[in-house]
Amino acid sequence: MAKNSSSPVKSRAAGRRSPLASVALIVIGLMSTGGAYALFTSSATADSSVVKTQVVEEGAKLYAANCATCHGLNLEGSGTGPSLLGVGAAATQFQVGTGRMPLAASGPQAPQKPAQFTDAQVNALAAFVASKAPGPAAPTAAQLTASNDPAKGAELFRINCAMCHNVAGAGGALTEGKYAPSLSGVSAKYVWDAMVSGPQNMPVFNDNNISPEDKANIITYLKYLDKTPSVGGYDLGNLGPVSEGLFIWIFGLGTVVGITIWLTAKSN
Amino acid sequence: MAQHDDGVTDGSPVDDHTAAGSSLEKAMPHDSGIAVLTDDLMENPGFPPHRPRQTDLDPKKDKRAEKQVTFLFYLSIVGSIFAVAAYVAFPIVPGDMESVRTNNLLLGLGIALGMLGIGLGAVHWAKQLMSDIELVEERHGTRGTDATRAKAVEIFALGNKESGFTRRGLIRNSLIGALVLTPIPAVVLFRDLAPAADPIPLLQHTVWKKGTRLTRDPSGTPIKASDVTIGSAFHVIPEGLNELDDKLEEKAKAAVLLMRLKPEDLHVTAGRETWNYDGIVAYSKICTHVGCPVALYEQQTHHLLCPCHQSQFDITHEAAVIFGPANRPLPQLPITIDSEGYLVARSDFHEPVGPSFWERQF
Numbered sequence: 001m002a003k004n005s006s007s008p009v010k011s012r013a014a015g016r017r018s019p020l021a022s023v024a025l026i027v028i029g030l031m032s033t034g035g036a037y038a039l040f041t042s043s044a045t046a047d048s049s050v051v052k053t054q055v056v057e058e059g060a061k062l063y064a065a066n067c068a069t070c071h072g073l074n075l076e077g078s079g080t081g082p083s084l085l086g087v088g089a090a091a092t093q094f095q096v097g098t099g100r101m102p103l104a105a106s107g108p109q110a111p112q113k114p115a116q117f118t119d120a121q122v123n124a125l126a127a128f129v130a131s132k133a134p135g136p137a138a139p140t141a142a143q144l145t146a147s148n149d150p151a152k153g154a155e156l157f158r159i160n161c162a163m164c165h166n167v168a169g170a171g172g173a174l175t176e177g178k179y180a181p182s183l184s185g186v187s188a189k190y191v192w193d194a195m196v197s198g199p200q201n202m203p204v205f206n207d208n209n210i211s212p213e214d215k216a217n218i219i220t221y222l223k224y225l226d227k228t229p230s231v232g233g234y235d236l237g238n239l240g241p242v243s244e245g246l247f248i249w250i251f252g253l254g255t256v257v258g259i260t261i262w263l264t265a266k267s268n
Numbered sequence: 269m270a271q272h273d274d275g276v277t278d279g280s281p282v283d284d285h286t287a288a289g290s291s292l293e294k295a296m297p298h299d300s301g302i303a304v305l306t307d308d309l310m311e312n313p314g315f316p317p318h319r320p321r322q323t324d325l326d327p328k329k330d331k332r333a334e335k336q337v338t339f340l341f342y343l344s345i346v347g348s349i350f351a352v353a354a355y356v357a358f359p360i361v362p363g364d365m366e367s368v369r370t371n372n373l374l375l376g377l378g379i380a381l382g383m384l385g386i387g388l389g390a391v392h393w394a395k396q397l398m399s400d401i402e403l404v405e406e407r408h409g410t411r412g413t414d415a416t417r418a419k420a421v422e423i424f425a426l427g428n429k430e431s432g433f434t435r436r437g438l439i440r441n442s443l444i445g446a447l448v449l450t451p452i453p454a455v456v457l458f459r460d461l462a463p464a465a466d467p468i469p470l471l472q473h474t475v476w477k478k479g480t481r482l483t484r485d486p487s488g489t490p491i492k493a494s495d496v497t498i499g500s501a502f503h504v505i506p507e508g509l510n511e512l513d514d515k516l517e518e519k520a521k522a523a524v525l526l527m528r529l530k531p532e533d534l535h536v537t538a539g540r541e542t543w544n545y546d547g548i549v550a551y552s553k554i555c556t557h558v559g560c561p562v563a564l565y566e567q568q569t570h571h572l573l574c575p576c577h578q579s580q581f582d583i584t585h586e587a588a589v590i591f592g593p594a595n596r597p598l599p600q601l602p603i604t605i606d607s608e609g610y611l612v613a614r615s616d617f618h619e620p621v622g623p624s625f626w627e628r629q630f
Contacts, residue, residue: 155486156486159485159486159503160503163561163563163564163575164564172575174564174566174573175566175569175571175573175578175580175591176569178566180564198499198500198567200568201566201567201568201569202567203499203500203501203527203565203567204497204498204499204500204501204567205500205501206495206497206500208491208492208494208495208496208497209484209495209496209500209502228365228366229365229366229369230369231365231368231369231372232369232372233369233372233373262391263391266319266400267321267322267323267395267396267400268321268322
């Protein structure tokens with residue numbers, strides 16, 4: 001400051017940073033960044049296990065409040081609900097995330113309805129159930145997009161899924177009021193969950209039966225169906241001869257009858 | 269017209285004795301044995317009085333109908349042009365299914381309008397503007413005059429005489445022989461489309477045999493017993509099926525559904541104790557009713573539903589029929605494991621798979 005006031009020319013030279021200052025700055029910056037990184041990462045690992053425990057604890061509370069009446073306080077099951085030991089995170093995510101559980105009323109099968117819990121709560125419940133006994137895990141985002149071959153997926157879908165869920169995934173009837181639900185618009189993670197956990201009367205398709213890549217292919221096929229319009233026009237629910245036959249019976253034959261009456265009627 | 273008249277006119281009496289109806293009436297005019305008394309014959313009421321149409325009475329309406337018909341024909345022209353324009357303006361882009369739909373829809377609408385316009389216009393024209401005076405057109409007998417008949421016989425006789433068809437027996441008979449044989453190549457060709465071998469043994473056996481590994485459909489990879497967890501359902505083809513020339517024919521008989529139940533849930537009859545492996549059972553997927561693939565497996569109820577006619581099979585009771593038109597349980601494939609832990613067949617099915625056929629022994 002004193003130099004500045006005494007000589008403006010010198011002050012300009014003194015105002016320029018010394019090369020050493022830059023070096024010092026870089027050193028200080030690197031050290032603080034590195035130190036902070038080390039600090040944050042160590043605290044992050046410590047936090048994650050804490051968070052995990054917290055999530056499981058939250059799940060336990062949710063479970064005790066919402067599920068334990070039927071499934072038992074220790075997931076052992078009761079006369080009204082099956083044991084949940086070993087069903088894994090996948091089954092929990094599917095049943096609770098799609099609103100099938102908690103069950104509103106007993107019936108041939110649990111219907112899909114608006115989910116009662118937030119995604120975070122569903123994950124907490126899944127973590128709790130998975131912490132009690134090992135079971136099929138919920139898919140990771142990477143698993144869901146590991147492979148994208150809709151043709152392979154379609155072939156596997158036709159062999160393994162289409163007999164119940166319809167070749168276009170429109171769903172279909174089973175015995176005694178049970179049914180295979182429509183698969184259009186179902187989230188990829190729930191499709192995966194259903195395959196690995198076999199909810200309700202659906203058989204299990206474990207990773208030894210349909211490999212994880214092929215599961216991703218099947219999901220790719222379902223997504224392809226969702227975003228590919230029906231070439232033949234309005235698909236009438238993709239139910240095949242039932243809905244199409246009903247439509248042509250009522251509207252097609254109706255039109256033919258109407259034209260016939262017009263043809264033979266005497267004009268005024 | 270009069271010479272062909274066989275008396276089939278609108279009720280007026282005819283002096284023609286060849287008409288069967290009128291001669292019968294004359295023979296038995298009042299026979300009480302005839303249900304319908306001739307006295308009771310309903311008289312031909314004739315036509316109702318002709319009612320002129322609005323278009324006949326009112327020149328304005330006539331003009332309007334004319335305009336309507338013209339409009340319909342113009343509509344047809346618009347439809348045809350629209351179809352071509354839409355086909356050009358909304359082309360099919362390869363790989364884009366939506367473009368296929370748009371193209372088909374607009375093309376179809378245009379062509380439909382083009383044809384409907386002509387059809388509706390023509391009918392409207394006929395109904396509103398063309399003459400609608402009712403007319404009777406007499407129906408004529410088909411018998412020709414005696415002179416025509418005699419002429420026809422003469423032509424045949426002349427043809428026979430000139431060709432020598434009856435006189436030259438050798439030519440005639442060889443021609444008949446040639447005509448009889450011409451369809452023979454077609455018979456041989458079409459017969460050869462049928463399976464060369466006797467179909468009965470083919471229906472009674474499948475490619476499964478002792479030691480054939482159970483493999484996944486469609487990849488053909490073998491299945492370990494440990495892969496089949498409780499509640500699982502595997503769609504199974506025999507090992508090596510994919511390499512066969514008649515793959516589809518064999519698959520239609522050999523397709524199998526593999527399921528794992530808790531061993532205590534299975535009710536095994538005597539003689540079949542070794543057919544399942546630790547609760548893993550394999551059943552033919554071909555329905556015993558009419559051969560649809562039965563694969564709608566419910567893992568909690570252990571029921572197997574056939575989608576075609578709703579036959580239900582209870583897997584816990586060896587696929588016994590519990591509902592529907594099927595008459596026999598699904599045949600069970602006896603299975604075990606080989607030294608490497610892969611599931612293998614103990615033998616072929618012990619009965620023919622699929623629906624009944626005449627020569628079936630069971």
